[in-house]
Amino acid sequence: MATVSRVVNNNPNVKPQTRKKVFEAIERLGYRPNAVARGLASKKTTTVGVVIPDISNSIFSEVARGIEDIANMYHYNIILCNADKKKEKEIRVINTLLEKQVDGLLFMGGVITDEHIQAFKTSSVPVVLCATADEQRKIPSVDIDHEQAAYDAVVHLINQGHRDIAMISGHLQDPANGYARYQGYKKALEEAGIPVRDEYVRVGNYRYESGLEVTKYFLTLDPKPSAIFAANDEMAIGAIHTLQDQQVKVPDDVSVISVDNIRMASMVRPQLTTVAQPMYDIGAVAMRLLTKLMNKETKDSPELAQVVLPHELIHRNSVAHR
Amino acid sequence: MATVSRVVNNNPNVKPQTRKKVFEAIERLGYRPNAVARGLASKKTTTVGVVIPDISNSIFSEVARGIEDIANMYHYNIILCNADKKKEKEIRVINTLLEKQVDGLLFMGGVITDEHIQAFKTSSVPVVLCATADEQRKIPSVDIDHEQAAYDAVVHLINQGHRDIAMISGHLQDPANGYARYQGYKKALEEAGIPVRDEYVRVGNYRYESGLEVTKYFLTLDPKPSAIFAANDEMAIGAIHTLQDQQVKVPDDVSVISVDNIRMASMVRPQLTTVAQPMYDIGAVAMRLLTKLMNKETKDSPELAQVVLPHELIHRNSVAHR
DNA sequence: CTGTTAGCGCATTCAC
DNA sequence: GTGAATGCGCTAACAG
Numbered sequence: 236m237a238t239v240s241r242v243v244n245n246n247p248n249v250k251p252q253t254r255k256k257v258f259e260a261i262e263r264l265g266y267r268p269n270a271v272a273r274g275l276a277s278k279k280t281t282t283v284g285v286v287i288p289d290i291s292n293s294i295f296s297e298v299a300r301g302i303e304d305i306a307n308m309y310h311y312n313i314i315l316c317n318a319d320k321k322k323e324k325e326i327r328v329i330n331t332l333l334e335k336q337v338d339g340l341l342f343m344g345g346v347i348t349d350e351h352i353q354a355f356k357t358s359s360v361p362v363v364l365c366a367t368a369d370e371q372r373k374i375p376s377v378d379i380d381h382e383q384a385a386y387d388a389v390v391h392l393i394n395q396g397h398r399d400i401a402m403i404s405g406h407l408q409d410p411a412n413g414y415a416r417y418q419g420y421k422k423a424l425e426e427a428g429i430p431v432r433d434e435y436v437r438v439g440n441y442r443y444e445s446g447l448e449v450t451k452y453f454l455t456l457d458p459k460p461s462a463i464f465a466a467n468d469e470m471a472i473g474a475i476h477t478l479q480d481q482q483v484k485v486p487d488d489v490s491v492i493s494v495d496n497i498r499m500a501s502m503v504r505p506q507l508t509t510v511a512q513p514m515y516d517i518g519a520v521a522m523r524l525l526t527k528l529m530n531k532e533t534k535d536s537p538e539l540a541q542v543v544l545p546h547e548l549i550h551r552n553s554v555a556h557r
Numbered sequence: 558m559a560t561v562s563r564v565v566n567n568n569p570n571v572k573p574q575t576r577k578k579v580f581e582a583i584e585r586l587g588y589r590p591n592a593v594a595r596g597l598a599s600k601k602t603t604t605v606g607v608v609i610p611d612i613s614n615s616i617f618s619e620v621a622r623g624i625e626d627i628a629n630m631y632h633y634n635i636i637l638c639n640a641d642k643k644k645e646k647e648i649r650v651i652n653t654l655l656e657k658q659v660d661g662l663l664f665m666g667g668v669i670t671d672e673h674i675q676a677f678k679t680s681s682v683p684v685v686l687c688a689t690a691d692e693q694r695k696i697p698s699v700d701i702d703h704e705q706a707a708y709d710a711v712v713h714l715i716n717q718g719h720r721d722i723a724m725i726s727g728h729l730q731d732p733a734n735g736y737a738r739y740q741g742y743k744k745a746l747e748e749a750g751i752p753v754r755d756e757y758v759r760v761g762n763y764r765y766e767s768g769l770e771v772t773k774y775f776l777t778l779d780p781k782p783s784a785i786f787a788a789n790d791e792m793a794i795g796a797i798h799t800l801q802d803q804q805v806k807v808p809d810d811v812s813v814i815s816v817d818n819i820r821m822a823s824m825v826r827p828q829l830t831t832v833a834q835p836m837y838d839i840g841a842v843a844m845r846l847l848t849k850l851m852n853k854e855t856k857d858s859p860e861l862a863q864v865v866l867p868h869e870l871i872h873r874n875s876v877a878h879r
Numbered sequence: 880c881t882g883t884t885a886g887c888g889c890a891t892t893c894a895c
Numbered sequence: 896g897t898g899a900a901t902g903c904g905c906t907a908a909c910a911g
Contacts, residue, residue, distance in 0.1 A: 238897060240890060250896060265679065270656040271602060272888030274593045275903050282636065282657070291622035291837075293615055300613035303639050312653065314604065315637040317625050331634065335592040335604070357587065443824050472824055479826060499821055502765050502794055504801060515613075560881060562906060570880060594904035597887045 243268055274336060282312045283339040283525060284332030288320045293497050294467075294514055295343060298365055301518025302341060309526045311338070320345035329354045339525045341365055345409060347374075361528035365521045366514070367411050368541065375528065375540035377521040381411045381494075384510045384546045385419025385464070388492045391508075391548060392462045393427045396557035397490060400424065401435040401460035403449045403470045412441070416466045416494060435460060439470045446473020454481060461557055465493040468500050468509055475503065475553065486555035496549055505552035513544050520544065565590055596658060604634045605661040605847060606654030610642045615819050616789075616836055617665060620687055623840025624663060631848045633660070642667035651676045661847045663687055668732060669696075683850035687843045688836070689733050690863065697850065697862035699843040703733045703816075706832045706868045707741025707786070710814045713830075713870060714784045715749045718879035719812060722746065723757040723782035725771045725792045734763070738788045738816060757782060761792045768795020776803060783879055787815035790822050790831055797825065797875065808877035818871055827874035835866050842866065 241249050242257045249257075260266070274280040285302060287295050299315065306313050314337065316328040325344050329351075332340060340355075340362040347369040355362045355374060364376035392400050402420045405413035417436070424431050434456060439445030446465060450473065453460055465471035471493035475485050483489055485505055496511035520542060526532075528540070563571050564579045571579075582588070596602040607624055609617050621637065628635050636659065638650040647666050651673075654662060662677075662684040669691040677684045677696060686698035714722050724742045727735035739758070746753045756778060761767030768787060772795065775782055787793035793815035800807050807813055807827055818833035842864060848854075850862070 236889085236898080237891080241897090244890080248896060253896080267652070267679075268656055269597075269658060269888050270653075271593055271596045271658045272903090273890075275591075275597050275905085276888075276890040278890095278903075280593060289622065290612065290625065291615070291618045293613070293618070296613045296615070296618040299637075300611065300639065303612065303637065307639075312636050312638065312657065314634050315621075315625065316634065317622065317629075330589070331592075334590055335634065357589075443820075469824075476824070476826060498765075499824065502791075502798070502821065503825060504798060558904095559883080559906080563881090566906085572880060575881080591904050594887090595906070597889085598904075598906040600887075600906095 278336075279338055280336050281310055282314055282335070282337050283341060283522075283529075284329075284335070284337040285313045285315050285341045285343075286318050286325060286328055286332070287315065287343050288345070289317055290315060293499075294495060294512075295366075297497075297514035298343065298518035298521075301515040301520075302365075302522045303518075305519045305522035305526075309522075311522075311526070313341075318344060322346075322348060322350065326350055326354050329358075333358050333360070339363070339529045341521055341525060343367060347410075361525060363521045363525045363528065363540075366517050370410070372541055375524060377517055377524060377542040377544060378411065379512050379517070379544050379546045381415035382419040382422070384494050384512065385416035385466070386423045387419075387546070387548055388494060388510045389420050389423035389464050390427075392464060392490060392492060392554065393423060393429070395462075395490065395554060397462040398427075398429050399435070399458055399460045400429070400462045400464055401453050401456075402437075403446055403463065403465040403474060404436055404438045405441055405466040406438055412466055413438075420464055439466070441467050441469060443469045443473040446470030447477050448473075450474040450477035451481075454478075454483070460489065462490040462492070462554070465491065468493050468495040468497045468507060471507055471509065471553075472499065472503050475505070475507070486553050490554040490557075492554050494546075500549075501551065508551045508554040509549055511547045511549050513546070516544055600658075601660055602658050603632055604636055604657070604659050605663060605844075605851075606638070606651075606657070606659040607635045607663045607665075608638050608640050608647060608650050608654070609665045610667070611639055612637060615821075616817060616834075617688075619819075619836035620665065620840035620843075623837040623842075624687075624844045625840075627841045627844035627848075631844075633844075633848070635663075640666060644668075644670060644672065648672055648676050651680075655680050655682070661685070661851045663843055663847060665689060668730060683847060685843045685847045685850065685862075688839050692732070694863055697846060699839055699846060699864040699866060700733065701834050701839070701866050701868045703737035704741040704744070706816050706834065707738035707788070708745045709741075709868070709870055710816060710832045711742050711745035711786050712749075714786060714812060714814060714876065715745060715751070717784075717812065717876060719784040720749075720751050721757070721780055721782045722751070722784045722786055723775050723778075724759075725768055725785065725787040725796060726758055726760045727763055727788040728760055734788055735760075742786055761788070763789050763791060765791045765795040768792030769799050770795075772796040772799035773803075776800075776805070782811065784812040784814070784876070787813065790815050790817040790819045790829060793829055793831065793875075794821065794825050797827070797829070808875050812876040812879075814876050816868075822871075823873065830873045830876040831871055833869045833871050835868070838866055
């Protein structure tokens with residue numbers, strides 16, 4: 236019995252001949268190792284938990300794919316839980332995941348509250364935040380610099396001669412996609428000496444439809460903005476369509492730019508100029524970091540396990556010189 | 558100890574007062590039940606395995622969300638594995654999933670070979686196919702009628718007066734999205750007495766780019782097709798863009814129709830007329846069916862557990878009367 | 880209603 | 896290099 240355990244686990248202390256016999260028996264009997272029993276005995280399940288806002292959202296499903304690919308590479312499986320950025324649900328799934336004895340946790344969500352931190356603390360396994368970070372930067376995370384990304388987008392607009400720049404923002408309570416991107420917008424304007432006007436900023440819910448709506452409102456303004464910065468691509472595409480539906484030419488009359496670079500960004504006409512966020516890489520790098528943490532390979536303090544991936548402005552056809 | 562087990566499992570045979578004391582102790586000690594040990598003892602893990610071609614593909618991530626929502630409702634978790642429709646990988650993950658003692662298996666993939674059937678047979682837990690079916694219809698499945706969906710799309714084109722109808726197909730080895738949809742196309746033409754012309758059928762790989770390419774080829778034909786039926790939305794959107802880029806008006810000059818109804822279908826101009834496939838529902842219904850199978854609630858023979866969900870033609874703006 | 884007992888299928892000592 | 900014993904943390908009889 237112990238010998239079987241050894242061959243199944245590739246322990247070298249087995250005579251090749253014995254090993255062969257065991258494999259034959261395994262084959263003949265159709266024996267399949269029981270990973271649950273193994274998990275109980277070894278205290279390792281080779282599975283990691285993934286908390287995600289919504290797997291049907293292309294942004295997150297990209298991250299998930301990055302996670303799964305690397306997990307697979309290191310022979311981990313993932314348990315996937317949608318939590319819709321709802322605090323209650325997030326805390327709940329963190330706990331079930333921990334009960335299932337996952338070897339590590341990857342967390343994507345909305346605001347990271349003290350309750351979250353508390354839940355992570357009761358965990359004996361490492362946690363990595365994906366595409367978010369806690370305010371105190373105490374928990375390992377991998378993300379982009381959202382403020383800088385937004386800043387870069389708006390500066391591009393300014394460099395093209397735009398001054399009347401409206402923003403379709405996310406909720407300001409949302410740290411990464413909401414607040415940080417708004418801050419980047421504000422900073423870019425201020426540095427250029429352009430006053431930020433309240434009527435030029437409206438919050439949407441990241442969906443196409445809200446881009447549609449907010450842009451209708453912008454069109455009632457006087458002066459109309461000559462450029463729109465959307466907090467994400469979906470709303471930007473909504474903006475483009477409202478504009479086109481009202482015979483406003485993009486980018487000739489109004490320019491549109493955003494952040495994300497979802498697949499769809501290059502599948503609309505005009506193709507969307509946007510700041511690309513490397514979603515797949517965020518997932519992949521986060522999972523890789525987690526494997527290191529699980530193996531205690533890294534002696535880095537958590538403060539050092541804050542990786543910020545580069546973003547990149549993708550020039551396409553939705554921005555024109557004014 | 559047994560009493561603790563009882564309260565944790567909500568067994569009614571516990572005096573309320575004792576129950577309360579146990580809960581207090583749990584709270585005080587920060588006790589967290591170990592689901593792995595529980596799984597070993599009870600032979601149930603309350604987790605199901607999901608093998609999926611590619612979670613970053615919006616079609617499948619929709620299904621996944623349907624699965625997870627219902628799973629969650631019945632207190633199951635899901636282990637997600639991408640298998641890219643590769644047979645080797647599919648067989649491999651089925652086996653790891655089974656090793657992990659999942660209580661059931663949801664399978665989405667490409668062709669179902671005898672090896673697949675064999676792998677399912679060695680499983681002691683129920684299996685449900687999602688958005689595919691085996692040829693012999695021996696395994697429980699939930700899907701739409703792909704041939705009929707394609708047929709309906711093409712008939713709509715014919716009813717609008719089109720006769721020169723080209724098709725951007727999928728691989729004919731792919732049973733559901735490829736072969737069946739091509740059969741539907743053929744059947745519709747034949748019933749209308751329209752010869753099917755080889756040069757009007759080209760296979761793509763379901764991606765936007767291949768819709769782009771194939772359509773360029775169609776435009777070199779004489780006579781040019783007056784309508785294009787694409788096996789999926791992404792290729793249809795590619796078709797629209799090639800058409801527009803070459804100054805061919807959609808739908809005035811050429812109509813475009815397809816199958817799927819991804820989110821993007823209503824986010825392009827003109828909005829895409831397409832046969833909607835209820836992806837979320839397919840996932841949800843499949844998971845629900847699986848719960849029944851896992852509880853042996855259903856005395857149905859496997860032959861009866863073949864659910865075919867309705868599809869629906871969504872009229873938007875990419876098809877015009879000829 | 881509660882406590883005792885015996886596994887669940889493995890990994891991991893420890894002997895040999 | 897191999898086999899025998901112990902226990903991982905829990906559920907499921909069983910007895911009281």
